[in-house]
Amino acid sequence: MSDILSIGGSAVAAYQKALGTVSNNIANLNTVGYSRQELNLSAGPPQPVANIYLGTGVAVDGTRRLYSEFAESALRSSYAALNTQGPMADYANRIIDVIGSSKVGLASTLDQFYASAQSLSGNPSSIDLRSKFLRDADGIAAGFREISGQLITIESDSKAEIQSEIGKLNEYSKQLAVVNVQLHGQKHSASQPPQLLDQRDQLLREMSKLTAIRVNTLENGEVDVSLGNGGGKDGIVQGAEVRPITAVFDVSSPSKVEIVIDPFGQPASVPGMASGSIGG
Numbered sequence: 314m315s316d317i318l319s320i321g322g323s324a325v326a327a328y329q330k331a332l333g334t335v336s337n338n339i340a341n342l343n344t345v346g347y348s349r350q351e352l353n354l355s356a357g358p359p360q361p362v363a364n365i366y367l368g369t370g371v372a373v374d375g376t377r378r379l380y381s382e383f384a385e386s387a388l389r390s391s392y393a394a395l396n397t398q399g400p401m402a403d404y405a406n407r408i409i410d411v412i413g414s415s416k417v418g419l420a421s422t423l424d425q426f427y428a429s430a431q432s433l434s435g436n437p438s439s440i441d442l443r444s445k446f447l448r449d450a451d452g453i454a455a456g457f458r459e460i461s462g463q464l465i466t467i468e469s470d471s472k473a474e475i476q477s478e479i480g481k482l483n484e485y486s487k488q489l490a491v492v493n494v495q496l497h498g499q500k501h502s503a504s505q506p507p508q509l510l511d512q513r514d515q516l517l518r519e520m521s522k523l524t525a526i527r528v529n530t531l532e533n534g535e536v537d538v539s540l541g542n543g544g545g546k547d548g549i550v551q552g553a554e555v556r557p558i559t560a561v562f563d564v565s566s567p568s569k570v571e572i573v574i575d576p577f578g579q580p581a582s583v584p585g586m587a588s589g590s591i592g593g
Contacts, residue, residue, distance in 0.1 A: 316369075320357075323370030327354055330373055346515030348378045350507055378507045382530065385514060389521035389528070393588040396522045400593035404471055411463040419456045425449050475560050475570065478591045482523045482549075483557045486538070489516045490555045493535045497552070502534035510534055525588035540574070540583050547574060547583055558583070 331352045341347040353374040359366035413420075426449040433442045492513045499505050513536060520526050520538065529537040538550040540558070549556050556575040563569040572583040572591075586592055 320368065320370035323357060323372065327352075327371045327373050334376060346511050346518070348380050348507065348511050348514070351377050351379055353377050375503070376507060377503070378510060380510070380514075385517070386528070389517060389526065392518060392521040393525040393592075396590045397588050397593040400471075400474070400590055404467060407467050408464070411460055411467070419453065419460070422449070422452050422456045426453050472560075472562060475591060478523050479558055479560055479572075482520060482591070483555075485516050485520045485523075486550050486555045486557070489513065489520075489536065489538065489550050490553050492516065493550070494553045496534045499533050501532060502530075505534045521589065523589045524586055524591045540572075540586060547581065549574060 331354070334350050334352045338349050353376070355372050355374050357369035357372045360369050426446075429442070429446040429449040433439070433446045436442055492509060495509055496502075496505055496513070502510065513534065517526070517528060517536065517538070524540060527539040529539075531537070535552060536550070537548060537552070539548045549558060556578070558572055558574050559576045561571040561573055561576075563571070572586045574581045574583060
């Protein structure tokens, strides 16, 4: 007959591990990037006794991450779309503040200039009206210079922020390549440590905040990451290989920014990179 003590012992051991998994989930409730885990249980192999088979208790098959690849992909797309709006709104508001500012804006200065011009046109021989007209004209010129300086500052800030965000993306790519190397030792993602897969997914989320990415997940959990809409030339992470990106600014046309992959190897331009904080 089945060993009652052995069956009871396997149940106690299995549910101790299940309670440990639940405790770990609770402990990591606020841990960034943590995915809830679940213990997989299965019936122990039956034991033949005479002409029948009797159960031998419960066995622990491993730990499973409660993970949805579809939900992760949708989340990354949402991150890219949401983070596009922030920089656009910030810089637009800064320009509006400059143009519409009572101290820097030209509305009141232009009104004063036109009033002086109208007064001078009625009495062009007046020395006082001529002097006032010239002072108001100088005021407009000074206002344009001030606005130009403010806009140049905004342009410089935007370029510096683009370079900073690209630096973050390159750093995340390096970290993801290290994770890929650690994942390479297993053949199936189910055999990978859950914490390592959590680290992989968190890096992908951070990258998607910077720009829209395309992710190809291999059977063992490794990922290849690409940018833009090109065909094969826009990969930035492939296994342990990382291709850095950089921004090239057009001096003759400050509004144009070209994103280039692998600028010191086989450079390739990324068309349509208009999502995430970099695109914004």
